[in-house]
Amino acid sequence: MLKAFFIHQYARLRARLHTPMSECIFCKIVNNEMPATVVYRDEQVTAFRDIHPAAPTHILIVPNRHIDSVNALTAEDESLAGRLLTVAGQLAVREGIAETGYRIVTNTGPHGGQTVFHLHVHLIGGQPMRHPMG
Numbered sequence: 001m002l003k004a005f006f007i008h009q010y011a012r013l014r015a016r017l018h019t020p021m022s023e024c025i026f027c028k029i030v031n032n033e034m035p036a037t038v039v040y041r042d043e044q045v046t047a048f049r050d051i052h053p054a055a056p057t058h059i060l061i062v063p064n065r066h067i068d069s070v071n072a073l074t075a076e077d078e079s080l081a082g083r084l085l086t087v088a089g090q091l092a093v094r095e096g097i098a099e100t101g102y103r104i105v106t107n108t109g110p111h112g113g114q115t116v117f118h119l120h121v122h123l124i125g126g127q128p129m130r131h132p133m134g
Ligand code: 5GP
Pocket: 025, 036, 037, 048, 049, 050, 051, 052, 053, 060, 106, 107, 113, 114, 115, 116, 117
């Protein structure tokens, strides 16, 4: 009885802390279960336009596999983490903002302002970025 109570409380806490992958909007976009303007896709990453663009170019690059945030990256994810950046650079060229410049942001956790807990890189450009950060 007591054991069942603690298992129940643990499950409730876990559900509050982590969005189940089946409910993750970016997993749904990767799996074509939710519409998005996808601009790039390969076996490792998917890139699509942010639904609320902060600048003329605002693209999100995400791993196809669910990873909560930078906090959950391991040494085995190093090539995947690098892929997110190189794809961001390639998309900047394709968007015509490589020369004028752009900002790459990965918000992490509450203080970082992360709102979607599926790791993503924001590629933002097409206008001068505001300063300071933070
Ligand atoms: P974060 O705040 O976690 O750094 O960034 C999440 C981003 O995802 C926000 O810029 C937000 O506008 C974007 N976003 C949230 N929901 C959706 C959605 O359903 N589709 C797309 N394309 N972007 C979304």
